[in-house]
Amino acid sequence: MSLAKRIIPCLDVDDGRVVKGVQFVDIRDAGDPVEIAKRYDEQGADEITFLDITATAHERDTMVHVVEDVASQVFIPLTVGGGIRSLEDVRTMLNAGADKVAVNSAAIFNPGFVKEACDAFGSQCIVVAIDAKKVSGEGEDNKWEIFTHGGRxxxxxxxxxxxxxxEKLGAGELLVTSMDRDGTKIGFDLELTRAIADSVKIPVIASGGVGELSHLSQGVLQGHAEAVLAASIFHFGEHTIEEAKRAMQADGIEMRL
Amino acid sequence: MNQKLVAVVDYGMGNLRSVSKAAEHMADDQTRILITSHPEDIEKADSIIFPGQGAAKACMHALQETGMIHPIQKAAQEKPFFGICMGLQVLMSHSDENDGVDCLDIIKGEVKHFDLERNPELKVPHMGWNQIHQTNEHPLWYGIPQESRFYFVHSYFVEPQNPNYIAGETTHGQTFASALSHKNLFAIQAHPEKSAEHGLQLFKNFLQWNGQ
Incomplete structure (x- = not known):
């Protein structure tokens, strides 16, 4: 009896619509964030993360409404990332019904922002997203560096x-994405995940590279992550979240089922 | 005019929207959920939902600023009262957070940090879905299976002086009181508004509870 590991489906939202083609066979509107979030909730998702990939201010207002709509119908934790740059952005998303916000570039350009946001709203709602790439060569000690602009x-x-x-500045959680693995479907960078998870007290979410269910278990067992985030493996109906949780439980991991 | 008024206390420290949405989702037509920061609404309400997030010191400060301390202390003695997360912790006498903060002293006891010396491997905050072992047969547990999982996010936990107040226990490195009940008061460390079906059931039970 203890804390369960978490599975977090991640949805990319562009101007209020889920993109990267979520494909549920029996869903009426494949781009509707509320419908999709509800479906993942029914399947047993432990949290849902929305990544706002829109660029313009007008479309950002749309994202606020998406969060409001989802939060009034789906009663599991919601995280919103993408474009969070000011305390006002954080406040707007939390007031709309987000439980956490993921901060990425803003933390790099101004690390003090993380501390300000944690002081103002509490560590529990500030997730720092870390996009990392391996920079060490073969035979060298492992070394990863932070990359921005989608890894470029x-x-x-x-x-x-x-x-x-x-962690020192107050972040409540870290979302660690391997830019080497993102989109490859060959599994997490387990060494990266473990190197970070073992060096901090706060929970780490593993992200980037999930292509099959066994990768999720590896993220926890070998990467020492508290939670695993994935997108396409769930969106395209390859696996339901419940299947993924049963597979992880069969690997000896405590899950909420 | 048999409408029931449920006040969700707004003192600027919490995800009130999520809490009120969850309550609204489970409320019947005769129940009105009102987010309020007015002491007179607390006075008037039939029952009280007391959420909270953030740090203990900021919460106590915000309660003071809004003039809510006495109305809350009074309501907690006389009508159905539902504390959530920080809304549980500040009911205690004192918290170790922020180098020590005096709290509402509605329930005698302390708020302590997870013991990292005894459990160096422990991840803190305690974040995610953990089980609650129900230690009493409270009306608010109705329809919620023993050992159900709820969503938690916290680094501190409550330790009531009187163990009879404990309504539920959870283990994260150590076993701690994750729910308290006493007369008309029930309070929980987890976030029922984020705990899917069991959390919603807890709201439903609270809305139907007469406080006995």
Whole structure:
């Protein structure tokens, strides 16, 4: 009897619509965030993360309404990431019904923002998203650095040191994405996940690279993650969240079923 | 005019929208859920939902600023009262958070941090879905199976002086009181508004509870 590990489906939202084609066979509107969130809730998702990939301010207002609609019908934790740059952005999303916000670039350009946000709203609602790429060569000690702009721009910041710094500034959780693995379907960068998870007290969510159910268990058992985030494996109906949870439980992991 | 008024206490520290939405979702036509920061509404309401998030010191400060301390202390003695998360912790006498904060002293006892010296491997905050072992047969547990999982996010937990107040226990490195009940008061460390079906059932039970 203890804390269950979590499965978090992640939805990309563009101008109020879920993109990257979620494909449920029996869903009326495949782009409707409320319908999809409800479906994942029914399947037993432990949380849901929305990543706002829109660029314009007008579309950001749309995201607020999406969060309001989902939060009034789906009663599990919601995280919103993408474009969170100011305390006002955080407040707007929390007031709309988000439980946590994921902060990424803003933390890099101004680490003090993480502390301000944690002081103002509590650590429990501030997730720092860390996009990392391996920079060490073969035969060298493992080293990962933070990248921005979808993995195109290097910052020279060491990922493990950065994670520890974010914890010190008050972050409640870390969402660690391997930019090497994202979209590859060959599994998490387990060494990266473990290096960070073992160096902080706060929970780590593993992200990037899930292609089959066994990858999820690996993230917990070998990556030492508290939660695993995945997108396409659930969106395309390959597996339901319940199947994924049963598979993880069969691997000896405590799950909410 | 048999309408029932349920006040959700707004003192600027919490995800009130989520809490009120969950309550509204489970309320019948005769029940009105009102988010309020007015002491007179607390006075008038038939029952009280007392949420909270963030740090103990900020919560106590916000309660003071809004003039809510006495109305809350009074309501907690006389009508169905439902504390959630920080709304449980500030009911206690004192919290160790923020170098020590005096709280509402409605329930005698302390609020303590998870013991990381005894459990160096422990992840804190305690974040995610954990089981509640129901230690009494309270009306608010109606329809909720023993050992059901609820969603938690916290780094501190309550330790009431009187163990008879404990309504539920949870284990994260150590076993702690995750729900308290005493007369017309029930309070829970987890977030029922984020705990799917069992959390919604808890709201339903509270809305139907006469406080006895």
């Amino acid at each position: 721009k290097e910052t020279g910041i060491d990922a493990v040191e950065w994670a520890q710094k974010m």
